[in-house]
Amino acid sequence: MRVLAYELRRLRSLRSTWLIVSAVVCCDVAAAVVLTRQLPAGPLSTTEAVRAVTALVPLLPLPFAALGAGALGALSYRHEVRYPGLAASRVTLLRRLWLLVGKLVVLAPVALALAVLTLTLDALAVRLALPTGVTLGVFDDPVLRPELFVDGAPVGPARSLAAFVLLVVVSGWAGLLFTAVVRSAVAGLLALLAVPVLLEPAAAMALSRLGDSWPLWAQELMPFRFSLGRFGLGSGLGSRLGLASSARPGPVAGLAPAGVAELLVTLAVPGVVLLLGCLLAQLRRRAL
């Protein structure tokens, strides 16, 4: 409890926290507006809607909200490295691990709140900035159509949005843990940015070996497949990996439960490696 109280006070009392949150919100809204302006005329598709609402910028490895959460995590650890308030009382391993766990626990709801906030504001921005040719289609008045957000709906964005929120939280944790390994916020953030660049093709390769492809809700959040396809670069690579753009309507319903499990394992392995790295680093150190 003491660790949680400490971390909350620390997070609240720093100006950088509020600066990061406001910068994320500004970038997000701006990107959402620009993406909405570029939409082709006609009814809004699910993919386009998700991309606009989560403000996915092409070739940026992570959404802004995920980046912001990662930055919060990285700075949180760097504070302990550079300005140890009570350095002597962090000598024992158990105290350091508890502090790390406390930081992760506090970071999760903060990242969650950041994701929900950006989603709300982006949805508002998309609605307001919609160009004249585009109609909302099925998204017209989504409050009255709850079936859109029920899991498994053919065109529903529910899974994608949940995946986005999860992505933001995991990015926050990953920023914190990478910084815990390298003890530098900048290096930690760079490592965080490198993860999707490496992980996306690797996971796709693993999936193609198994004869699966990315589920649709995951495809909608992927930075490189989308942009490579848009710039005409991805077709060769994609077809070689069995991920032709034509697969976009995608076998969401046809995806076997085993496929989801494989995907989760593929994504979880780096996380476990990272946690072990943190543990080993803490074992060797005398300070955070």
Next chain:
Amino acid sequence: MIQTTGLTKTYRRRRPPAVLDLTFDARPGVVTALLGAEGAGKTTAVRLMVELERGLGITLFGGRTYRSLRRPEREVGVLLPTGTAAMGHPGQRAYCHLRMLAASIGVPARRADELLEQTRLAGIADHRLRSFSPGMSRRLGLAAALLGSPGTLLLDTPTDGLSPRSAEWFHSFVRSFAVAGGTVLVTTRTPEEAAAVADRVITLDQGRLASDQPAGEFRRARLHHEVSVRGPQMARLADLLTGQGGEVRPDGTTGIAVTGIGRTEIGELAYRHGILLHELADRVVDRPAQHLALPTTSGRSGHVQLQAQPQAPHQGSYQGAHPSPLHTPPQPPAHTPHQATHQAHHPAAHPDSPSDSPPAQAEPQAQPQLQSQSRGPDHQRGRRHARISAIDTDPLSTEHLMADWPQTPEQRVPDEQRGSAGEPAHPELFHEHTVSAAHSVGAAHPIGSEHHSHHSHYSEHQPDTTVTHPAPGPDHLSE
């Protein structure tokens, strides 16, 4: 109660150990000072004690090691110097910083506010730490160390780079903490500070325990008494005193420092020969070491000077600004711990006073060398020090360096005061002059703490009584 046994630390193989077999106790109700020059291993020793470093040896705080204490912040308050100037995140406000630390050790936020009051930071509590001076940062660090109301304090160079006023505040705080029954271990670089603050002084020399003395013994063994005399006819008086068997060295343009003859005898001698005196006062300096004056031009001295004079850039600029017209400036008397440590090892090898007239041709070579050596391998530390000193633009902060160079009368005031006790005694009391100053430090300085001045026109009537000379006005204090 701190019991330290056999602390040993070697940073690199085949290098001399930073700390070697350091064993000592710090008892409750007593201020224990760990005295050593730069690089003597004080900080390493403190870090070993709280196990921030891996090393050999065991330190027990009330019978348990630091990491096995259940709630270490509630039993031992630790103040370690940080790499940065500020004690915490520079963007954080002071009260936020302290409340955050209070939350981390399970203390109500009210306690943090109380400590801000106690450390006189309440008025500036809502300012960001980046605007804090070294003295304010150190006070904030002390407040953080005190959050859990510990019974033991471990302070690593708490007054390093502080203005004398802040240092004096620290001293009085530390003494009152010990009087209330707490155990205090303070590290320091200057013997004067150790003598002023501590009841027991442990001297470290290159990581080894050089001596472990009660403060009285330490003062007798390590601090040196001399009489400072000023007046217009000092050359003649110096001849007379040398004839009487005293040892005289020049002290500024119009002063001499006399060893071996008492204050009253000097006064009588001057009176009999009709020599006008402007000042006649006892003072305490760190025991000057002979070999320091000689090898400034030899290759070996660089090492000694480097460790001894961390503030040498100041000194160099001061010399450049005020070349001594009459005397060749004497070598700075050994206010420096390193020299004194050598003295403790070889007391017989170094007679008390340097030569009366240092060779004049040696000086111009010596001074540039002194300046350049100070930017040697230790330049980083020196720069930091210079920056801190530049923030504390208090003339008193460098007064121990300037003490023996030509001075204006205003500058002489703190010099004189320092001479009385080796510590900056309450500047605000100073206009009541030395009686009160001597009184305030009387407990800590049984020897040589009386500080009187002697005027020849007074001694006409009462040659043996000491008379305080008129108090300098309060305008001297504002500097």
